[in-house]
Amino acid sequence: MSLDDLKIERAPLSLRGKLVEQLRLAILEGRFAPGERLPESRLCEAFGVSRGLLREAMQQLAAEDLVVNIPHRGPVVASIDQRQAEEIYRVRGVLEGLAAEDFARNASPAQRQRLYDITAELHDLADESRAGERVEVKNRFYETLIEGADNRVVGQFLVQLNNRVSQLRRLSLSVAGRYPETLREIDRIIDAIKAGDATAAREAAEDHVRRATDVILAQFPASSSGEMPDQQKEE
């Protein structure tokens, strides 16, 4: 009898690890609205874990800036204002530029081919009827880029920044009409990578983020004076 199937799952991930993952996912999916309070008791019951464990997990999410701990009020889903969004996209620009530069330098032939294939997929989604599939493919594009760049620090930071703006991305799906432009910008990155021009790849990637930022920031109301935090749902 073969021994290959006897591998038992050795510590498939600590309970705390799973809890953090699920909590993070729930926030990223928008199952908790920004600004919504997250009372420990409710979450403990919902996830079936003890308070101590939940509080440990919450500290980690707080360190990722996904939740904010308000003293004696408890954790609240973080919501970002326009200024934070500007800062995040500015940083994301240079990090994505760095990732593109390193991809042009370090990526293996297989990784390059994979990126080209995904780019072709993106072109296939030019028709507006398939706009819904774009996000998933675009995510794979970034995953491949980061993997090929072979710099885990950049990868970790980019993922973290991306998580923080997940609310905005969800809302920005309605913005249409920019896709042809997006494709041209991505092609510029790919062309630079194919040419082995790491500097050009970096500039093209920075430029792509810069242009996309405008679309994101347009979501914010015309910056009125009164900053009313958006938390009315689910209460």
Place this chain on the structure above:
Amino acid sequence: MSLDDLKIERAPLSLRGKLVEQLRLAILEGRFAPGERLPESRLCEAFGVSRGLLREAMQQLAAEDLVVNIPHRGPVVASIDQRQAEEIYRVRGVLEGLAAEDFARNASPAQRQRLYDITAELHDLADESRAGERVEVKNRFYETLIEGADNRVVGQFLVQLNNRVSQLRRLSLSVAGRYPETLREIDRIIDAIKAGDATAAREAAEDHVRRATDVILAQFPASSSGEMPDQQKEE
């Protein structure tokens, strides 16, 4: 009677907050060696807090990559290898470039003057006899740069990266003879800021980090094959 002194200290910082600060400081100061285990029981006794609280604090430090949680072995002080150091300095380069660029754009006249003053201080420390004072002034230089750049996301990331390489910085104090070069590189950043050339400021800052990286990486042994983790002390 004046009302200015009546401000009571509202929540002077939760016990957990203080604990995290002290633990982080202890690691940054090198009071725990990289690779050293941090048993809960000992730390609880040392800091006089309960286990629950300590574990919450530890999760936050783990999220900052200052400690690593090994399943069923407990937290260990993170130690970085050459590859991680390269990645960190590469990211730090572009972030510091971004900070310099934004400083050239956004800093107030007072902030600019403060940066110039600190630069003058650095020049005053050219004599090798005062090498010990350089680190503190250099830290103030970066603090001022980040503050004037007015981008909290960049600031947070830079602080975090700096913390992660604190072990290396401590060891690199012995490297002498590069200070005149360092001053020239910093002057290039300052000149660009004075000229209002944000792009040049960015490039000068990136270049400065790039050159400093070589000195840091020289600390690593000539990458032998066997990767023996460095943990012998205090056991």
Place this chain on the structure above:
DNA sequence: CGATATATTATTGTTAGCAATTCAATGACC
């Protein structure tokens, strides 16, 4: 001496409970 079995130690996760604080609502008072 070497391999296995055992005992000890340490971490993981849970539960219960008390103190401290916040927030909302009730009621008193002008």
Place this chain on the structure above:
DNA sequence: GGTCATTGAATTGCTAACAATAATATATCG
């Protein structure tokens, strides 16, 4: 009727003690 103090419910902050599991050291036996 409106403002202010007080009460009370809800929630967090923190501690202590317990069971379960895995890693390590120790002892035992061949």
